[in-house]
Amino acid sequence: MPLPFATLVFDLDGTLIDSAPDMTRVLNRTLAHFDRPPLTEAQVRTMVGDGSAMLVRQAFAATGAPLADETAVQPVLRHYLDAYFDDEQPSTLYPGVTETLAALTASGVRLGLCTNKPERITRKLLNALGLAPLFGAVAGGDTLPVKKPDGRHVTWVLEQLGADPASPRAAMVGDNGNDVKAARGAGIPVVAMSYGYPRMPVADLGADLVLDRFADLPAGLERLAATVR
Numbered sequence: 705m706p707l708p709f710a711t712l713v714f715d716l717d718g719t720l721i722d723s724a725p726d727m728t729r730v731l732n733r734t735l736a737h738f739d740r741p742p743l744t745e746a747q748v749r750t751m752v753g754d755g756s757a758m759l760v761r762q763a764f765a766a767t768g769a770p771l772a773d774e775t776a777v778q779p780v781l782r783h784y785l786d787a788y789f790d791d792e793q794p795s796t797l798y799p800g801v802t803e804t805l806a807a808l809t810a811s812g813v814r815l816g817l818c819t820n821k822p823e824r825i826t827r828k829l830l831n832a833l834g835l836a837p838l839f840g841a842v843a844g845g846d847t848l849p850v851k852k853p854d855g856r857h858v859t860w861v862l863e864q865l866g867a868d869p870a871s872p873r874a875a876m877v878g879d880n881g882n883d884v885k886a887a888r889g890a891g892i893p894v895v896a897m898s899y900g901y902p903r904m905p906v907a908d909l910g911a912d913l914v915l916d917r918f919a920d921l922p923a924g925l926e927r928l929a930a931t932v933r
């Protein structure tokens with residue numbers, strides 16, 4: 705049976721890895737360094753998805769002391785990114801991620817990654833988790849001049865994977881509104897994973913399909929293919 709999708713583009717945080725505990729741990733190190741009180745993981749979960757600069761801005765604002773301007777953001781951002789890169793505690797993959805991605809690859813699907821997390825941290829995590837060989841293209845939040853929700857972030861990954869723009873048979877898999885908007889911008893359907901960091905009821909994201917478990921993806925893609933073409 706032909707595969708319903710030849711190319712899949714995945715989001716990282718909240719889709720493949722439960723990174724909120726890592727981001728909370730690292731962010732609290734940065735907040736402490738700048739004499740700010742810590743945040744809870746529940747707070748940080750609402751701040752994931754817009755990239756690291758926005759994360760530190762939102763985090764400082766949540767402590768009651770917003771960073772005044774770009775000049776104030778830069779040293780904080782540098783501290784956070786260095787601390788994240790140096791953090792050696794392993795990240796947690798959601799259940800079924802490795803097996804499902806490996807099965808998709810084995811059946812000939814090309815996989816790409818499109819995250820707003822900076823590329824060097826993204827690549828380090830993919831290597832540590834053993835996922836790097838599965839992805840034919842990786843775009844971080846600083847790889848291009850644009851990032852999600854801009855559809856060109858996703859389009860670039862599709863191009864790197866050699867997806868035919870006239871008939872891409874591609875789909876995006878993510879967890880928040882930026883993923884849905886970027887997929888729409890790139891002109892491809894989108895699946896939302898309900899366990900991530902959606903910042904609104906997942907049913908309101910406007911995804912073509914909502915799944916609760918990563919292992920349900922192959923069956924979900926079959927259903928999605930029947931509705932989008």
Ligand SMILES: O=C(O)COP(=O)(O)O
Pocket residue numbers: 715716717718751752753754755756818819820821822852
């Ligand atoms: O905000 C981030 O750093 C990244 O989030 P994403 O992997 O969900 O795009």
Ligand SMILES: [Mg+2]
Pocket residue numbers: 715716717718719753878879880900901
């Ligand atoms: Mg995400």
